[in-house]
Amino acid sequence: MAEANFQPTRIPGFATIAILAFVCLYLPIFTLVAYAFNAGTSIAVWEGFSLHWFGKAWANEAVKDATLRSLTIATVAAIIATSVATLAALGTTRRAGFRGQTAIYVMINQPLMVPEIVTAVALLIFFGMVKTWTGYQGLGYLILAHSAFCIPFAYLPIRARLEGMDLSLETAANDLYASDWQTFRHVTLPLLAPGILAGAMLAFVISLDDVVITEFVKSGGQDTLPTYMLGQMRRAITPEVNAISTGLLGLTVILLTAFFLLTRKKD
Structure with missing residues (x-):
């Protein structure tokens, strides 16, 4: 009984340990956000409250280009990753167990288990050969790389949603002579929609925040917002970087909050 309780x-x-862990995790983030409103040029000395650095970041053409590029890559990658993840989730949950199912799970979740730097180096070598063969240097490589990396992140909430869905409605639709496509379109898809949307948002956030894979795969002039910030930190660091980070943090928090609301279980 003692073990059960x-x-x-x-x-x-x-x-005490829990509080200390939260302080170590979130105090640096709160400090970054606070110094984004610093009036001076120092990132360590408070010189008064100001929105100057947000205005400067907004007027920076390099920041605008990097932001637009990041949003474009993240949006397309999220759509591709979510589409593939949805098909994979349907194929692995809406049928009886089959030989090789475990191997498929491992392949889909491989990017989660392998260190990101290993995936980045592999993509660098592979896309390097493709660039040599084709001569193409566009954003397609970044989109494909992000899509492949984001598939397991989209797959997990979609699969979880499918496993929690009651099959009785789909069975009833089949009993009423609905075709497989009609059942999927009018029953399965509406019920699965919150999981698909949650997977898409999670894939979007992962792609938007990615640095390692982007740094290895991108060509010249293809900086995303995270890699642009990394480049700025190698030079003179100003609160402008803090302002950009605060904006990116705000967007991420909004999307993750929406993800939580979509995936939480309702009583």
């Missing part, structure tokens, strides 16, 4: 929260020092 065991609660980790009652361990001595648990609350």
Whole structure:
């Protein structure tokens, strides 16, 4: 009985360790956001409240170009990754178990298990050969790389949604002589829509924030917002970087909040 009533929260020092962990995680983020409103040029000395650096970032053409490029890549990559993930989730959950199913799960989730730097180096080598053969240097490589990396992130919420769906409505549709396509369009897809939307948002956020794969795959003049910020930090660091980071953080928080609201279980 003692083991059954065991609660980790009652361990001595648990609350202290938890608070310390949250402080270490979030204090640097709060500091970054606070200094985005610093009036001076220092990122470590507070010189008064100002929105100057947000205005400067908004007027920076390089920031605008990088932001538009990031949004374009993230949007297209999210659409491709979500489409593939939806088909994969339907193929692995809407049928009886089959030989090789575990291997398919491993292949789909491979980007989650392999260090991102390994994936980036592999993509660098592969796309390097393709660039040599075709001479094409456009954004297509970044879009394909982001799409491949984001598939498992879109797949997980879609699969979870499918596994939690009641099959009785689809069975009833089939009993009423609906075709497979009609059942999918009018029953399965509407029920699956929150999972698809959640997977798309998660894929979008992952693509938008990616640095490692982008840094390895991109060609000259193809900086995204994260790689642009990384380049700026190698030079003179100003609160403009903090302002850009705060804007990116705000967008990410909004999307992740929407993801949480879509995927939470309703009583």
